[in-house]
Amino acid sequence: MAARLGAVAGVAGASATDQRPSASLRATTLALLAAVPGLPLVLSAVMPASAALPAGVALAGAGALLAAAASSTLEARPAPQKTFAEELAAATPPAASPYDLFAGLVTLHDARGFVTAVHGRDRADMLAWMRDPAGRGYLDQIHVSDRLGFLAAIDRLRQGGTRETVEIRIDRPRTEADAEQFTHMRVEMTALAGPDGALAAVVAQSRDMSDEAKLRGESARKAAEAESANDAKTRFLAAVSHELRTPLNAILGFSDILAGEYFGRLENDRQREYVTLIHQSGSHLLSVVNTMLDVSKIEAGRYELLTEPFPVADSVRACEQMLGLQAREKGIKLTSRVPRAIGEAIADQRAIQQVLINLVGNAIKFTDRGGIVTIDAAREGRDLVLTVSDTGIGIPADKLALIGQPFMQVQNEYTRKYEGTGLGLSLVKGLVALHGGSFVIQSRPGEGTVITVRVPADGSGVAPDSELRPGCAPNAASTVEFPPRLAAMVETVYEPSQDGKDTNDERARQKTA
Secondary structure, three states: OHHHHHHHHOOOOOOOOOOOOOHHHHHHHHHHHHHHHHHHHHHOOOOOHHHHHHHHHHHHHHHHHHHHHHHHOOOOOOOOOOOHHHHHHHHOOOOOOHHHHOOOEEEEEOOOOOEEEEEOOOHHHHHOOOOOOOEOHHHHOEOHHHHHHHHHHHHHHHOOOOEEEEEEEEEOOOOOOOOOOEEEEEEEEEEEEOOOOOEEEEEEEEEEOHHHHHHHHHHHHHHHHHHHHHHHHHHHHHHHHHHHHHHHHHHHHHHHHHHHOOOOOOOOHHHHHHHHHHHHHHHHHHHHHHHHHHHHHHHHOOOOOOOEEEEHHHHHHHHHHHHHHHHHHHOOEEEEEOOHHHOEEEEOHHHHHHHHHHHHHHHHHOOOOOOEEEEEEEEEOOEEEEEEEEOOOOOOHHHHHHOOOOOOOOOOOOOOOOOOOOOHHHHHHHHHHHOOOEEEEEEEOOOEEEEEEEEEOOOOOOOOOOOOOOOOOOOOOOOOOOOOOOOOOOOOOOOOOOOOOOOOOHHHHOOOO
8 A cells, every 4th residue: 555655646666567647646645645744733723632633644544545545446557569560650751642743733623623732743843933823823824715625624524524635825924035925734634523423623734745836836837838838839830831831832833834834945954954943842842831730730639630431542552653753763662562352441531641651751761772662551350551661771779769759850960861851750640640540660770660550440530529528619629649659559679680780770870750
């Protein structure tokens, strides 16, 4: 009991393992102990000293015993031992929000679009120039024309959407004179639904895409400049071609009159030779002008095809008759192989003849004396296949990608041997594309070239006027890609020749498209 009283009073010598009572209990016990000498004195005032002394001591002892009994009811309990996991958890700082691990600025919005929390890995950098986005602060910083799109995305999420992506511009205070006024941001929003399925919050991740927006702007500007330059070039070609045809009509007409000597005989053969050269030069220039006009029409999508049935053999025969004299003068044999049962084809006869004339003319141009140029026509299924082959100089494999580009020739102006504008194959490819056909070229330097044209024989490849592309005016010709992509249609067959001729062959490098 003494030990218990000592523990209650907090004196030294009490067991260290006992749990100490509360402060109020210790104060009460000390007060009772102090009352042991004081109570007899107080009681002596109302009763004899012989009775006051034992009564006071008895009362003080009784109080001390009651306090000791109250403290004894508190059993000593050891302090609970913490596990290692609990100690580690207590020593670990509070975990950051998972939203702080995401790049950019992560904002939590309510159903109205107001910001309720701000997170994000780049929060500090972005808030350094942004105003406080809390509440309506984020909305107020969005460009006026983009604000409606942002709120519309929030509304779609409120109506049941799960994710939305919008691009907005955030007002940025200018720190420099040439700084951008707005920062382009891509905002990816995800809906968080509540227990009732309604929209509870929106998680929006905003990332800076100013560099991407700048690149897109530059790309659009360059595309517009290229389109404008292309349109200007087309208008220039059309205007120059029309202006050249007017004096050419007079040159050809008067040279014909002089060559026929309708108004008097020429005095000598040299005059007749000069008149003939004038007529030939004028005819050549007129053919170049007509080719330029056709190329311009194809490029502008205004070349109209007049499809009709025509005998294929007649077109091949007409081509032979037109270019036979040129081939004989150069010492080249021009032949054709057309089956009798080939019949008719439905296409633009003038365009098909133009294709044959350009291909055969190129073959004659690049074939030396003693060579052979052959025209083959055949039917394969529903297709009409026209093939022009020669034993000319061929085309190097590394130059095939240049073939067919307008005004493009394989050789340069210093090694140039063959005349031409480089428009022949460009026109051929454009006309074939208008018919919905394909163009394949096979060539070996020093051995020859084989060009195969395949078009639908029933005219199904020609788009009718009713099947116009979006944005085309009624009754307008459909626009085709010009020049057509050669890489998708070209089959290159190249093997080094046995006689040592290869891409170093000077004549092969002088091939003109």
